[in-house]
Amino acid sequence: MSVMTPKMVKVFERPRSLADIEFTYCPGCHHGLITRIIAQVIDELGIQERTVVVGPVGCSVFVYQWFRCDGIQSAHGRACAVATGIKRVNPDLIVFTYQGDGDLAAIGTAESIHAANRGENITVIFINNQIYGMTGGQMAPTTLIGQWATSCPEGRDAGLAGYPIRFAEIVAQLDAPVYVTRQSLYDQKRIRATSRAIKKAFQYQVEGKGYSLVEILANCPTSWHMKPVESNRWIADEVVKVFPLGDLVDRG
Amino acid sequence: MPKGMVLFDRERCKGCGLCIAVCPRQVLSYSGEYNQRGYNVTRMEDPDRCTGCAFCALTCPDVTIEVYREISPGKGRSNG
Numbered sequence: 318m319s320v321m322t323p324k325m326v327k328v329f330e331r332p333r334s335l336a337d338i339e340f341t342y343c344p345g346c347h348h349g350l351i352t353r354i355i356a357q358v359i360d361e362l363g364i365q366e367r368t369v370v371v372g373p374v375g376c377s378v379f380v381y382q383w384f385r386c387d388g389i390q391s392a393h394g395r396a397c398a399v400a401t402g403i404k405r406v407n408p409d410l411i412v413f414t415y416q417g418d419g420d421l422a423a424i425g426t427a428e429s430i431h432a433a434n435r436g437e438n439i440t441v442i443f444i445n446n447q448i449y450g451m452t453g454g455q456m457a458p459t460t461l462i463g464q465w466a467t468s469c470p471e472g473r474d475a476g477l478a479g480y481p482i483r484f485a486e487i488v489a490q491l492d493a494p495v496y497v498t499r500q501s502l503y504d505q506k507r508i509r510a511t512s513r514a515i516k517k518a519f520q521y522q523v524e525g526k527g528y529s530l531v532e533i534l535a536n537c538p539t540s541w542h543m544k545p546v547e548s549n550r551w552i553a554d555e556v557v558k559v560f561p562l563g564d565l566v567d568r569g
Numbered sequence: 570m571p572k573g574m575v576l577f578d579r580e581r582c583k584g585c586g587l588c589i590a591v592c593p594r595q596v597l598s599y600s601g602e603y604n605q606r607g608y609n610v611t612r613m614e615d616p617d618r619c620t621g622c623a624f625c626a627l628t629c630p631d632v633t634i635e636v637y638r639e640i641s642p643g644k645g646r647s648n649g
Binding site: 343504 | 574580581583584585586587590591608621623624626627628629630631632634635636637638639640
C-alpha cells in the first residue's frame with residue numbers, strides 16, 4: 318500500500334459479510350461472483366447480524382462458510398422448507414436460500430413451488446447453470462435441447478428427457494410471489510442488473526412484502542468444457558434464447 | 570500518472586482470465602508466474618493505462634482484486 322499517493326482511494330474491496338476464506342469453486346465459476354454480490358447487498362442493507370443463509374446440496378454446499386452470517390445446511394432440495402421454518406419461528410430474521418438447478422428444480426421441486434405458493438417471506442437465489450456440476454456434469458432439468466452432458470452424450474433429446482424447465486415462469490404463474498426475475502452475469506451491465514435485482518429481493522423481505530425468486534443464469538466452465546470467457550459468450554448467445562432475461566413479476 | 574490501480578491476491582487467483590477479457594483498456598494480462606496452486610496469475614501489464622473503473626474486480630469470481638482510484642478532494646467514495 319505504500320506505493321499509493323495520498324489521493325488514491327480504495328473504491329472496491331472484499332465485502333465485510335464475505336468470510337476471508339478461499340472459494341472451493343473451479344476457475345471462472347459464477348458461484349463466487351454471486352456469493353460476492355449477495356455479501357455486498359447484505360452489507361449495503363446493514364442486515365448482517367440478522368441474516369440466515371440456507372444452503373443446498375451441490376457445488377455450493379459450503380455456502381454457510383462463505384458468509385459472515387448464520388447458516389444452515391438443508392437436506393437435498395429442502396432449503397425452502399427449512400427457510401420457511403426459520404422465518405416463521407423468527408420473523409425478524411432475514412432468511413434466504415441459495416440453490417442450484419438440481420437442488421431447486423429437480424429433487425426440491427415440491428418444496429420450492431409450495432414455499433412460493435404460500436408466499437413465505439423469504440428470498441430464493443436460484444443458480445441455473447443447466448448442469449449438475451458437482452457430480453460430474455450430468456443432465457439437469459434445465460439442460461438445453463441438444464446440449465451435451467455426461468448422461469446425454471448425444472445431446473439432450475426432448476423425446477427422451479423432456480424440455481428445459483423455466484422455473485421462474487412457473488413461479489410467476491402463482492398469485493403469492495412478490496418479485497420473480499431472471500438475471501445473468503455475462504457482462505458488466507448484467508452483473509450490475511443482477512446486483513440490483515438481489516438487492517430489491519432482500520429489500521422486499523426486509524419490508525415484509527413476501528416471497529421473491531432471483532434466477533441467475535450462471536456458467537459451469539468445467540462441465541461445459543469451455544474456457545470461462547467462452548462460457549460467458551455461450552450464455553449471451555444461446556442460453557438467453559431459452560431462458561429470457563428480465564422481471565416476470567414485481568408486485569412490490 | 571495512472572488514475573487507478575488494482576492489487577491482486579495472488580494466492581487466490583485461479584487464472585480464469587475473466588478480468589483480462591473485461592478490462593476496457595487492456596491493462597491486465599497473464600503474468601506467466603504460477604502461484605502455489607499452480608495457476609497462472611494475472612498482473613497489471615500496463616499500469617499507466619488503468620482508470621480504476623473496477624470492472625475487473627466486479628467480474629472476479631474469487632474476489633481477489635482491490636481497486637484504488639484517484640479521486641479529487643471533496644468527492645465521496647463508491648464501492649462498485
